[in-house]
Amino acid sequence: MARMLKFNIFRYNPQDPNSVPHMQAYTIDETESMTLFIVLNRLREEQDPSLQFDFSCRAGICGACGMVINGRPGLACHTKTKDLPEEITLMPLPIFKLMGDLSVDTGTWFRAMYKKIESWCHTKKVFDPAAQEERMDNAVAEAIYELDRCVECGCCVAACGTALMREDFLGATTLNRVARFMLDPRDERTEKEYFDIIGTDEGIFGCMGLLACQDVCPKYLPLQDVLGKLRKKMAFAAVNNILPSFLRKDIKL
Amino acid sequence: MNIIQTDLLCVGAGLAGERVAIEAADNGFSVICLSIVPARRSHSSAAQGGMQAALGNSAMGEGDSPDVHFADTVKGSDWGCDQEVARLFVDAAPVAMRQMAFWGVPWNRVVPGEQTYYKGGKPFTAFEKPENEGLIHSRNFGGTAKWRTCYTSDGTGHCVLYTLDNRAAQMGVSVVDKVEAIALIHDGAVCMGAIARCLKTGELTAYLARATLVATGGFGRIYRESTNAVICDGGGLITALDTGVVPLGNMEAVQFHPTGIVPTDILVTEGCRGDGGTLLDKNEYRFMPDYEPEKAELASRDVVSRRMTEHMRKGLGVPSPYGDHLWLDIRHLGEHHIRTKLREVDEICQSFLGVDPVHQLIPVRPTQHYSMAGVRTNSDGAAYGLKGLFSAGEAACWDMHGFNRLGGTSLAETVVAGMHVGGTVVEFLSGTETTFKTECMRDAYRKQEDRIKALIHGSNGRENVYGVRNAMFDTIMKGAGIFRNGTDLQESVDKLTEILARARKVGLKSNGLGANQELSLALKIEGQVKLAQCVCFAALNRTESRGAHTREDFPERNDRDWLNRTLATWAKPDDVVPTLNYEPATKVFEIPPGERGYGGGKIIPLEPAPEATPKNKKA
Amino acid sequence: MSVPSTATHEGLPVGKLSAYFDWLQMLTGAALILFMWCHLILVSSILLGPGVMNALAWFFEVTYMAQVGGPLIFLAFLLHFVLAARKIPFATGQQRLMLANAKRMRHTDTWLWVIQATTAMGILIMGGIHMWVVLTNLPITAEKSAARIQTGFWFVFYLFLLPMVELHVGIGFYRILVKWGFLDRPGRWVIKKKENLLTGIFIAIGLLSLLRYYFLPLK
Numbered sequence A: 001m002a003r004m005l006k007f008n009i010f011r012y013n014p015q016d017p018n019s020v021p022h023m024q025a026y027t028i029d030e031t032e033s034m035t036l037f038i039v040l041n042r043l044r045e046e047q048d049p050s051l052q053f054d055f056s057c058r059a060g061i062c063g064a065c066g067m068v069i070n071g072r073p074g075l076a077c078h079t080k081t082k083d084l085p086e087e088i089t090l091m092p093l094p095i096f097k098l099m100g101d102l103s104v105d106t107g108t109w110f111r112a113m114y115k116k117i118e119s120w121c122h123t124k125k126v127f128d129p130a131a132q133e134e135r136m137d138n139a140v141a142e143a144i145y146e147l148d149r150c151v152e153c154g155c156c157v158a159a160c161g162t163a164l165m166r167e168d169f170l171g172a173t174t175l176n177r178v179a180r181f182m183l184d185p186r187d188e189r190t191e192k193e194y195f196d197i198i199g200t201d202e203g204i205f206g207c208m209g210l211l212a213c214q215d216v217c218p219k220y221l222p223l224q225d226v227l228g229k230l231r232k233k234m235a236f237a238a239v240n241n242i243l244p245s246f247l248r249k250d251i252k253l
Numbered sequence B: 001m002n003i004i005q006t007d008l009l010c011v012g013a014g015l016a017g018e019r020v021a022i023e024a025a026d027n028g029f030s031v032i033c034l035s036i037v038p039a040r041r042s043h044s045s046a047a048q049g050g051m052q053a054a055l056g057n058s059a060m061g062e063g064d065s066p067d068v069h070f071a072d073t074v075k076g077s078d079w080g081c082d083q084e085v086a087r088l089f090v091d092a093a094p095v096a097m098r099q100m101a102f103w104g105v106p107w108n109r110v111v112p113g114e115q116t117y118y119k120g121g122k123p124f125t126a127f128e129k130p131e132n133e134g135l136i137h138s139r140n141f142g143g144t145a146k147w148r149t150c151y152t153s154d155g156t157g158h159c160v161l162y163t164l165d166n167r168a169a170q171m172g173v174s175v176v177d178k179v180e181a182i183a184l185i186h187d188g189a190v191c192m193g194a195i196a197r198c199l200k201t202g203e204l205t206a207y208l209a210r211a212t213l214v215a216t217g218g219f220g221r222i223y224r225e226s227t228n229a230v231i232c233d234g235g236g237l238i239t240a241l242d243t244g245v246v247p248l249g250n251m252e253a254v255q256f257h258p259t260g261i262v263p264t265d266i267l268v269t270e271g272c273r274g275d276g277g278t279l280l281d282k283n284e285y286r287f288m289p290d291y292e293p294e295k296a297e298l299a300s301r302d303v304v305s306r307r308m309t310e311h312m313r314k315g316l317g318v319p320s321p322y323g324d325h326l327w328l329d330i331r332h333l334g335e336h337h338i339r340t341k342l343r344e345v346d347e348i349c350q351s352f353l354g355v356d357p358v359h360q361l362i363p364v365r366p367t368q369h370y371s372m373a374g375v376r377t378n379s380d381g382a383a384y385g386l387k388g389l390f391s392a393g394e395a396a397c398w399d400m401h402g403f404n405r406l407g408g409t410s411l412a413e414t415v416v417a418g419m420h421v422g423g424t425v426v427e428f429l430s431g432t433e434t435t436f437k438t439e440c441m442r443d444a445y446r447k448q449e450d451r452i453k454a455l456i457h458g459s460n461g462r463e464n465v466y467g468v469r470n471a472m473f474d475t476i477m478k479g480a481g482i483f484r485n486g487t488d489l490q491e492s493v494d495k496l497t498e499i500l501a502r503a504r505k506v507g508l509k510s511n512g513l514g515a516n517q518e519l520s521l522a523l524k525i526e527g528q529v530k531l532a533q534c535v536c537f538a539a540l541n542r543t544e545s546r547g548a549h550t551r552e553d554f555p556e557r558n559d560r561d562w563l564n565r566t567l568a569t570w571a572k573p574d575d576v577v578p579t580l581n582y583e584p585a586t587k588v589f590e591i592p593p594g595e596r597g598y599g600g601g602k603i604i605p606l607e608p609a610p611e612a613t614p615k616n617k618k619a
Numbered sequence C: 001m002s003v004p005s006t007a008t009h010e011g012l013p014v015g016k017l018s019a020y021f022d023w024l025q026m027l028t029g030a031a032l033i034l035f036m037w038c039h040l041i042l043v044s045s046i047l048l049g050p051g052v053m054n055a056l057a058w059f060f061e062v063t064y065m066a067q068v069g070g071p072l073i074f075l076a077f078l079l080h081f082v083l084a085a086r087k088i089p090f091a092t093g094q095q096r097l098m099l100a101n102a103k104r105m106r107h108t109d110t111w112l113w114v115i116q117a118t119t120a121m122g123i124l125i126m127g128g129i130h131m132w133v134v135l136t137n138l139p140i141t142a143e144k145s146a147a148r149i150q151t152g153f154w155f156v157f158y159l160f161l162l163p164m165v166e167l168h169v170g171i172g173f174y175r176i177l178v179k180w181g182f183l184d185r186p187g188r189w190v191i192k193k194k195e196n197l198l199t200g201i202f203i204a205i206g207l208l209s210l211l212r213y214y215f216l217p218l219k
């Protein structure tokens, strides 16, 4: 028997002076292999054309469709209704600015992040079009890729209690990005330069180890490992010069 | 009225748009990139497989060179490409890959010694030379003589886009996301920028620019079943078509990818077959070698898609509630390979199908995938028809793909063309001044304002925008699918004429305030129907089969009459079909037309046969 | 480039204070954990008989561990409090956010933090009083402790303090391990189970000891 699904969806259009934030209920019949992508599009086409939400790739790879699904941030496009109960609540991601209904502005947040941590390879070398590429160990390339897989969906930030309480907390995705550059031999930044970016309470020392980031990340990034190693690395970076030599440590990411 | 002025306006912040932007910013020009979504959510991020460049570092790529790459590309295009452009592309591709490496792409690298690879489902070993250790590695892709597809696991597009966007941030390119260009500002001769609607607030802004680049990617979403992201809706092409003077090239050339999954149409990469995946029918029989003994699953996409359709028509497809499909089998590649090298594929199968590809077969069928068509440009990326308008990437018909694009060449095209077109844009900006005519801007702005009002108030009618779109979906698929014929195409053209009339009567059901998404669609539905009409009308008129364009009633490739490129313009806004013109496919023939070596089919030769033009000679 | 509208020191090298504080928070926390384990041995030795406890207490006394260690622990306690309190939200808005987040997400680790922060407040007050009372009335003997607890007030007092402390310590131990990267991802679930068990056992032993004190015949 096909189920009738009940959706409670957050509604608010900040551009409409008559709109007030409220929850609106919809019902829809469940079909085979149904995802929230299918549900929301059908709701808009069949029931309520004013409904706002974001999708791009609808394949779980672009990170556009982060929203709070029954309390937890996740990607709507790869959430199957058959894994959910009959009553489903959809809310926009907190922390990011609300555009309308389920749509939030992640773009602005992330661009500010790139600037803050200078999210690019810092090098004094100049590209030589005639030269062969510089060599790199394949294992290193794979390790970088592992962290480069973040799709900037913002779920880890929206799930993090620290980020909710403190606006200036960088968030797991940002710290992960920094770790990605630390791993990269092409980035010539020194440990001290990295420390200046994340060696603060807004950075790695602000993280309280809540691990919600790890538990919601739809791309299963190894955030727990990354955050742990970053804390150790930065903590030792701060004290290595005052520690006796046998206690000093250079933590590899 | 908001007005913003800049040197270069890139409509689109995918790989092509950002690569051009970086070149201009690098040379000191102010650049703004517009994008519907945050730049990194552009569809380039979805490309998994990789990018072709003849680096020749890997064992299976040994002996590769731009010349071999060139021959593959021309054959792949079924001689529909501009050979001057193809040459430009293959020569610059290795430099572009190295530049990406320099900027931070974690390409997979050569691991020396005996390595196990797969071909046709069977493992074999190859010896990677120790002296190549750590150089960029490559994998196999369809329609190529050598393994030349550079890759980062199966997140190539993602990594390259992230790297480029990082670079753009570094260069101070201003990327404005959630903004959609809805019209170009022009006076019939010069392009002066674009009118854009903010998708956060619904406000209109006039972006004035000395040079404008259309890099809006493909338009797959005029089909219902497409591997494309939902934002690949042709918005950029519509702005070009609406000028009435800018032609779109080869609109009938639409690529279907062999392996879209059923039912959600998400792509699983060609890398699956490149790494040794096979196609099976309902009896779990591997049928491709029967049709293509030489290349089997790795013939070019148009060929494999056709063979699959042919096979399903024989009743050998697997029936399902969503129609017939076939199986893709990668089980023999082993758990380790699948969970590491084909990880995204693994994830897609698990989370959208509930299928574990290590133990189960993947349901696939050919699905709309790529637009060889686009804004026709010269080899410098300058659009025909308007000065100051450029185009690059999938949105452009630069034309290295002709009637079929090879896997791994599109992503490569975006950065190679981006690099090249970026150079010509810089030249253009350095040498030209533009006079911004305020009345053009005001006209364009007011026109869009009026359209929005009309849609909200239903002044033209109350036609449901989704209804119109569904009608368009049904019609284009009937006429311009994988196999085409005159009767169906004629019917589609007639139907689309009616649908176009309906599209002009659309009115909103909702209030249209702010970032209203019904309004976004309503603003481009007429344009989408026009694009669909361009595809069907051009396909109806091209009475031959070439590359992805397959006419059952004209099965031969006809070089005598059709070795040319279709140019479609929408001359008057009220027209119901485009105006078609033709130009020679290529001015130089480094390789005169001949057999592709796969796909079969008869050829009506070009008489007299053209002489081969020596390499690198410009027309 | 954006021009800051107020004077800012952004971009200047950051000091190492945050790093030092984080070290200290962890080290004081770890020290307190170790102490609590020793403390448990002392207190629960009553289960083996008042003699054993008296012997242990005597040992701490003559080695001056109680006289010196006690105040040191008191200091660590205060230091830890000051450092960790930086993380506790005092504005209602923030407290509500955190609580709402834990509830909405049904996320254990976030809940654990909420428990840690709430118990911390109780421990601050009750632990402070307890230490004051014990340390101003040295030496420690089974007799004195039992007498105190049998007043009834202290029995109830400890009934509250005990689970708070054990929870806080247990969670704190787990948190140090995850925050400092001592656990890999699968390891986290293993440790969490073991840690829960350990906390349970500690609370049980503590309760038994309390009862023993309560019913210890006084001379």
Ligand SMILES: Cc1cc2nc3c(=O)[nH]c(=O)nc-3n(C[C@H](O)[C@H](O)[C@H](O)COP(=O)(O)OP(=O)(O)OC[C@H]3O[C@@H](n4cnc5c(N)ncnc54)[C@H](O)[C@@H]3O)c2cc1C
Pocket (backbone or CB within 6 Å): B011, B012, B013, B014, B015, B016, B017, B034, B035, B036, B037, B039, B042, B043, B044, B045, B046, B047, B048, B049, B050, B051, B052, B157, B179, B180, B181, B182, B215, B216, B217, B218, B227, B228, B229, B231, B232, B234, B235, B236, B267, B269, B369, B370, B392, B393, B394, B395, B407, B408, B409, B410, B411, B412, B414
């Ligand atoms: C699933 C999939 C897998 C693929 N895999 C491969 C592969 O392995 N190898 C390969 O070579 N190719 C592959 N391709 C093809 C390749 O990814 C694309 O052709 C290429 O990325 C296009 O890049 P682009 O920069 O031209 O456009 P896109 O990356 O699509 O960017 C378009 C940009 O334009 C913006 N935009 C669109 N309309 C407007 C508007 N009206 N106003 C403002 N902005 C607008 C968008 O927001 C976006 O930023 C694949 C394609 C698909 C669909």
Ligand code: HEM
Pocket (backbone or CB within 6 Å): A207, A208, A209, C025, C026, C027, C028, C029, C030, C032, C033, C036, C077, C080, C081, C084, C085, C087, C088, C116, C117, C120, C121, C123, C124, C127, C168, C169, C171, C172, C173, C175, C176, C179
């Ligand atoms: C004054 C009372 C106390 C307060 C206010 C307090 C507060 C806190 C807080 C808020 C945390 C979490 C810090 C974070 O997540 O970053 C914490 C962690 C911890 N607490 Fe306490 N605590 C107190 C007493 C104690 C006592 C008595 C012990 C041990 C006996 C203890 C052991 C720990 C440990 C081990 C941690 C983990 C340390 C870390 O994360 O670095 N705390 N404390």
Ligand code: HEM
Pocket (backbone or CB within 6 Å): C039, C043, C066, C069, C070, C071, C073, C074, C077, C123, C127, C128, C130, C131, C134, C135, C140, C144, C145, C146, C148, C149, C154, C158, C161, C162, C165, C205, C206, C207, C209, C210
């Ligand atoms: C140096 C400091 C300390 C000393 C000497 C000390 C000593 C004692 C003694 C002698 C008892 C037995 C009961 C009594 O006499 O009242 C006791 C019980 C207890 N103490 Fe402490 N204590 C110290 C610090 C702490 C701290 C920091 C905490 C936690 C915040 C704590 C929590 C408890 C609890 C919960 C009990 C009841 C235990 C049970 O029955 O299991 N103590 N302590």
Ligand code: SF4
Pocket (backbone or CB within 6 Å): A149, A150, A151, A152, A153, A154, A155, A156, A157, A172, A173, A176, A213, A216, A217, A218, A219, A220, A221, A223
């Ligand atoms: S780390 Fe994970 S949850 Fe966070 S933004 Fe990246 S993909 Fe999303």
Ligand code: F3S
Pocket (backbone or CB within 6 Å): A159, A160, A161, A162, A163, A171, A172, A206, A207, A208, A209, A210, A211, A212, A213, A214, A227
């Ligand atoms: S949830 Fe937040 S506190 Fe740290 S471990 Fe993750 S960033």
Ligand code: FES
Pocket (backbone or CB within 6 Å): A054, A055, A056, A057, A058, A059, A060, A061, A062, A063, A064, A065, A066, A075, A076, A077, A078
């Ligand atoms: S739409 Fe791209 S991840 Fe969901």
